Structures are given as structure tokens and as C-alpha cells.
Amino acid sequence: MKKHQFHQETEAVRGGASLAKKNGPLSTPIYQTSTFEVTDMQEQVRATPTDRFYTRYGNPTSTAAENAIAELEGTDATLLFSSGMAAITTSILSLVKAGDHIVAQRDIYGGVIKFLSRWLPKLGIETTFVDTNDIEQHERAILPNTKILYIESPTNPTVRVVDLEKIAALAHKRGLISAIDSTFATPINCRPAEWGIDLVLHSGTKYFGGHSDLICGIATGRRDLIEQIHHGRTTLGGCIDPHAAFLLLRGIKTLAVRVERQNDNAMRIAEFLRRHPKVTRVHYPMLKEHPDYAIAKKQMAGAGGVVSFEVEGTGADACRVAEALNLFTLAPSLGGVDSLVTIPVLTSHYLIDPAVLKKMGVTEQMIRLSVGVEHVEDLIADLDKGLAVLSGARKEAAVAD
């Protein structure tokens, strides 16, 4: 873990830019090029390991964003990818070989579950899935050939928070690489490297980009791991495009203010929902009744913009509520400035075995909100109106509190 030179808000705005530079552009230029010219072959050889050789290997615009993220996460180095899935699959493939084993928590992104359970076995790499907050079960699942302990925190859509200190201690005790998908947290709310986690992964598509206008992925962490993953990225080819890296860098400048606002808005919305008579359960880690409240308080500055809740009635009723909202747009994804709403069993958790859904605590009546940066009273009024479809009308309810 590295020491921070500035506060997070400052690092977000100034990260990646050299503070010493003079007469240069304030905004990082987009090096929209696939290749870089050299004057002679000696220089060509010198350029090969740098970010001025060929953009699949590296690119100065990507480097600026990578440096900014390493500063924010307090990690040694960062690599950017064409998507969150490219970051996760390339990282895992770079760190394992045939015959290795992975222990992964059950509540992880569906695409990663598919990769671990359907793709890696073709290469002779098996995964054991364990209950998210059962550390003893994690320990029991570790085999002599286990290489990676893979977790996600907070999780989707039940927003469970994993105790990072315990996971890191277990991984170090058993000589494993600890890897986390920290997409839902962002470094503004939690920096896993500070708790001893070796490799931090993100779908940069979400909070980092922040405007639902780019797809990208992030791997950041210990230098030796990032070096191995860099070989994987150049071979597998999932590098970020320079223009996307520029958009990402622009998004990062406002990451701290956006996430702080999303934390506040989501907390107010969670409190509103918890008092609503048609809502049976609210999932938000900063609510005292959430099973991981104490862990969230210990390791997170805020719980982010995702709030899930369950309504009285059936799955069809949950759909009616979601469809009645106007300010929350019906769309998958999360973390951007625009508030979104989705039904997990019909999107991120579609076609997952009902027994597995039950274990995850994902129900048909569950609605997932990604709370944006709009005025919270407008968002609460929209939810109040949407929930009114369950009772015809709910005139006595306060619109905002």
C-alpha cells in the first residue's frame, strides 16, 4: 500500500498529470494513434517496453489514467482494459495455469461466474464457490493447488460487504493472491489495498467513467502481478482505446464529488424506502439493520449509489413499480450520474438457478436502483409515485423527509 500525497478529491482532479509541467495542455491530449514513429532501430528497441511503441502495449493517454487510478487506490501500478470483463478475465488468465484452483465467493458478477465455471475448466482450472461472508468456508475450500481467492464487495444486488482484512489475512496465511472486484465501492468509499488485498479490479464502465458513455476495465495492485497481467493484456489484446482512456480520465476528475453525492442520495433513499409500507426489505449497508453494517462502517467511507429493495406482492408488481418510474431510467448498469432502475432476476441474474438465487437472497420482488446525482427530493418523489401503483394511491406518505 502506498502513502497518499494529497486528499482523494485532489488526487481525483490532479491525478495522472505532472504537477511540474509548464506550458503544456491542462487536459491530457488524446494520443489517437495505433503506433509510434521512431528515428532508428535502436530507438525502436528502447521504445518497445514503453507506452510509445504500439497502443496494444501502452499509450500515453492510457498511462495518464492508469497513474491517476494507482494514486487513488494507493496501489503500485494500474492497467486499463477494453471492458471490466476484459480486465477480470485477462488478469485471472495471466495469474493461473492448468491444474490451478480458485476459491471464489458466490455473490460475484454473473459474467465472472460464467468465466470461472464454464470457461476455465476447459483449460484445466477449477473453481470452488463459497458463501460470501463465511470465512471458515473460504478456508475449508482452499486446496494445495489453490492460487487465487476471488471476492467482490459490495456485491450485486444485495450489497453485501466482505471483511477485507480477514480475506487478506487468510490469503496471505495460505500463500494465495487475493483479488477483489471493487466496482461497487470505488476508491472514494474503500481502498482494498489498504486492507492488504493484492489485486483490485473494476468495471470502469460504472463509477469511474461515471456518465454511461464508455466501456472499460481496470486492474490495479502489486507491481509483480500487474507486470504479469501486462503480458496477458498484450497477448490477449483487450487494451483500452485512447479516446475511451481520455473519457475515463475526464470522469475521474469528478469521481470524488459524484460518489459523495451518490452516497448521500442513496442513504436518503434507503431511509425513505425502509419506512414505506409497500416495501418489505431494503438492502443498503449503511442502514443499521443490514447484516454487514459493522463491516461497512469499518472499511467504507460511504456505501455508494446502489440500493436494492423488495416490494410487497409478486415479481409482476416489482416490474410495475420499476416501469412507473420516470427519473429512474429502466436500464442495466450502475454508477453513472443518471439514476437507473432494473429488476435483477430479469437482467444481471436472468436464468440463474432458483436455488442459487435463494442462497444469494435475490428475489423476484427485488428492484435495484443505481442512484445518480439528481436532487434527492425529486428522486424520492418519483419513487413514491412509482410505489403508489401497488396501492392505488398513498396520499399520507411524506414525499421527502
Ligand SMILES: Cc1ncc(COP(=O)(O)O)c(C=O)c1O
Ligand atoms: C460488479 C461488476 N463487475 C464487472 C462487470 C463487467 O464490467 P463490463 O460491463 O465493463 O465488462 C460488471 C458489469 O455490470 C459489474 O457490475
